[in-house]
Amino acid sequence: MGSAATPRFRFGSLRHKEICVPFKIIASQCTGCSACEPLCPNVAISEKEGSFVIEATKCTECVGHFDEPQCVAACPVDNTCVVDTSLPRYQAPG
Amino acid sequence: MNAVVGRGTYVKAAVNHGKMMQPTTDHKGCCASAKTGQASCGSKAGQGDLPTEIWEKVKDHPCYSEDAHHHYARMHVAVAPACNIQCNYCNRKYDCANESRPGVVSEKLTPEQAVRKVLAIATTIPQMTVLGIAGPGDALANPAKTFETFELVSKAAPDIKLCLSTNGLALPDYVDTIVRSKIDHVTITINMVDPEIGAQIYPWIFFNHKRYTGIEAAKILTDRQLQGLEMLSERGILCKINSVMIPNINDDHLVEVNKAVTSRGAFLHNIMPLISAPEHGTAFGRNGQRGPTAQELKALQDACEGQINMMRHCRQCRADAVGLLGDDRGPEFTTDQVMKMDVQYDLEMRKAYQKRVENERVSKAEACQKELEKLSGEISAITLLVAVATKGSGLINEHFGHAKEFQMYELSTCGAKFVGVRRVEVYCQGGYGEEDRLSTIVRGIRDCHAVFVAKIGGGPKSNLIKAGIEPVDQFAYEFIEKSAIAWFRSYLDKVRRGEVQHGERGDAAVPLRISAA
Numbered sequence: 001m002g003s004a005a006t007p008r009f010r011f012g013s014l015r016h017k018e019i020c021v022p023f024k025i026i027a028s029q030c031t032g033c034s035a036c037e038p039l040c041p042n043v044a045i046s047e048k049e050g051s052f053v054i055e056a057t058k059c060t061e062c063v064g065h066f067d068e069p070q071c072v073a074a075c076p077v078d079n080t081c082v083v084d085t086s087l088p089r090y091q092a093p094g
Numbered sequence: 095m096n097a098v099v100g101r102g103t104y105v106k107a108a109v110n111h112g113k114m115m116q117p118t119t120d121h122k123g124c125c126a127s128a129k130t131g132q133a134s135c136g137s138k139a140g141q142g143d144l145p146t147e148i149w150e151k152v153k154d155h156p157c158y159s160e161d162a163h164h165h166y167a168r169m170h171v172a173v174a175p176a177c178n179i180q181c182n183y184c185n186r187k188y189d190c191a192n193e194s195r196p197g198v199v200s201e202k203l204t205p206e207q208a209v210r211k212v213l214a215i216a217t218t219i220p221q222m223t224v225l226g227i228a229g230p231g232d233a234l235a236n237p238a239k240t241f242e243t244f245e246l247v248s249k250a251a252p253d254i255k256l257c258l259s260t261n262g263l264a265l266p267d268y269v270d271t272i273v274r275s276k277i278d279h280v281t282i283t284i285n286m287v288d289p290e291i292g293a294q295i296y297p298w299i300f301f302n303h304k305r306y307t308g309i310e311a312a313k314i315l316t317d318r319q320l321q322g323l324e325m326l327s328e329r330g331i332l333c334k335i336n337s338v339m340i341p342n343i344n345d346d347h348l349v350e351v352n353k354a355v356t357s358r359g360a361f362l363h364n365i366m367p368l369i370s371a372p373e374h375g376t377a378f379g380r381n382g383q384r385g386p387t388a389q390e391l392k393a394l395q396d397a398c399e400g401q402i403n404m405m406r407h408c409r410q411c412r413a414d415a416v417g418l419l420g421d422d423r424g425p426e427f428t429t430d431q432v433m434k435m436d437v438q439y440d441l442e443m444r445k446a447y448q449k450r451v452e453n454e455r456v457s458k459a460e461a462c463q464k465e466l467e468k469l470s471g472e473i474s475a476i477t478l479l480v481a482v483a484t485k486g487s488g489l490i491n492e493h494f495g496h497a498k499e500f501q502m503y504e505l506s507t508c509g510a511k512f513v514g515v516r517r518v519e520v521y522c523q524g525g526y527g528e529e530d531r532l533s534t535i536v537r538g539i540r541d542c543h544a545v546f547v548a549k550i551g552g553g554p555k556s557n558l559i560k561a562g563i564e565p566v567d568q569f570a571y572e573f574i575e576k577s578a579i580a581w582f583r584s585y586l587d588k589v590r591r592g593e594v595q596h597g598e599r600g601d602a603a604v605p606l607r608i609s610a611a
Contacts, residue, residue, distance in 0.1 A: 068304065
């Protein structure tokens with residue numbers, strides 16, 4: 001029943017897409033509400049010690065899946081899912 | 095009184111309402127207009143005008159039946175942390191065990207933990223008849239966890255009624271699942287049917303993988319809410335509508351909301367005061383948006399009454415509340431404690447206990463009816479408020495100093511009508527009272543003519559008398575309505591004999607936190 005509300009589009013590749021940026025969740029601001037977790041098309045989000053974390057290597061900024069990063073759009077606390085500038089930008093394969 | 099001309103109308107209506115109206119010769123016995131005239135007791139222990147099949151659904155649901163809330167308890171399990179909209183009166187980061195308001199919980203539960211907790215509480219509190227999922231986010235923004243919990247509970251404890259609360263955004267998608275899961279009560283929070291007003295309450299919604307803001311967001315939300323309500327009504331599911339009264343934003347508009355939901359088959363409308371303080375960290379708390387006063391709230395509730403029942407006994411409870419509505423026992427049932435408990439679900443024991451409760455309700459209704467008959471010859475236009483200290487069971491069984499809340503009854507020749515609750519800080523702490531708290535309580539029930547208690551100390555007693563409120567302790571441990579009517583009859587006698595000059599009580603300048611009824 002959850003799948004009806006959160007269809008997961010699976011595109012073959014992101015080859016034609018621009019370079020994406022990994023997101024991170026600021027743990028001190030995360031309420032642990034889990035809203036982001038089922039929305040991530042890359043299954044990159046999981047719970048860790050009461051708050052949620054994004055696996056940077058899996059994050060594609062939802063490019064090819066949705067118009068906007070789902071974790072950012074659903075997060076109840078502003079500026080909690082943010083671009084992780086400490087990591088190199090995601091390179092689309094190709 | 096129904097017509098809303100402009101702001102402030104409700105306040106005027108409230109003042110007029112309590113006034114001694116012009117005595118008319120044809121005003122005899124119970125007023126015919128149902129506006130304010132329904133006494134809460136009846137021959138069928140609270141059934142009133144309800145058809146039997148509806149009464150069967152609500153008679154032991156404390157939120158859907160005012161009469162039931164004196165006798166039966168509910169519990170919420172916090173399995174639904176995620177939400178799909180942002181409301182200006184909600185802050186999801188706040189969690190304090192002493193804080194009682196929706197959206198607040200102390201710990202999240204998995205469906206398995208939730209079932210364990212339900213069984214433990216059903217055994218410890220056999221009058222717990224209802225399980226609700228009300229967040230702390232939105233039940234339908236966490237559909238997998240919500241419906242899994244319901245499925246597990248209905249297998250393990252089939253006698254427990256299931257209900258859920260939602261903001262309605264996802265509701266149309268889950269109506270069929272709700273029917274399949276045997277959920278027969280759904281509460282939808284509807285604060286507006288006008289997107290321009292909605293834009294002042296909801297900064298954004300998350301819908302179809304996209305964040306919407308402003309009027310566009312509010313338009314989607316109201317369309318989905320009303321569509322969901324219609325779909326549930328068609329399928330015979332009882333719907334309660336919660337509306338948060340926000341002065342100068344949606345207070346006048348809630349009359350429109352009331353009409354919109356009534357015409358779509360809602361069963362009960364619950365208009366609640368905005369809870370807003372800077373320390374809550376909500377948008378409204380931070381920008382100084384005030385909540386309504388007790389009088390503004392009551393006037394709006396009165397204005398909406400007529401076509402639909404108005405709920406006035408809501409305690410705006412937490413998403414992990416447990417117990418009778420006025421007495422949250424949630425802290426006794428942490429996950430650690432629940433896991434340690436040895437639970438044997440005993441359906442027979444629960445049934446036997448509930449049978450005793452039903453007998454008690456019948457005695458209460460009979461006593462009330464008998465007293466009401468004595469009132470039938472009375473002719474008077476006097477309507478007044480009294481406060482009652484009670485721990486439940488429909489009895490005057492709480493000490494003044496221990497009362498966490500007072501139940502408010504409106505007395506007239508129609509009988510005793512439950513009209514609301516006033517929360518107070520407990521006056522008596524460790525045997526001695528604190529003067530500040532006492533005067534806060536007195537101010538909080540200043541619009542009452544009397545306060546009914548099981549017991550009261552000398553100090554508070556004289557303070558109440560000084561404030562013009564009669565402390566009444568001669569009905570200790572007796573039924574509330576019966577006692578209130580008996581007292582009202584003797585009050586009318588005294589007025590007639592000239593021993594008492596009936597006067598109006600002032601407006602209770604109830605501080606915000608206390609007025610949260």
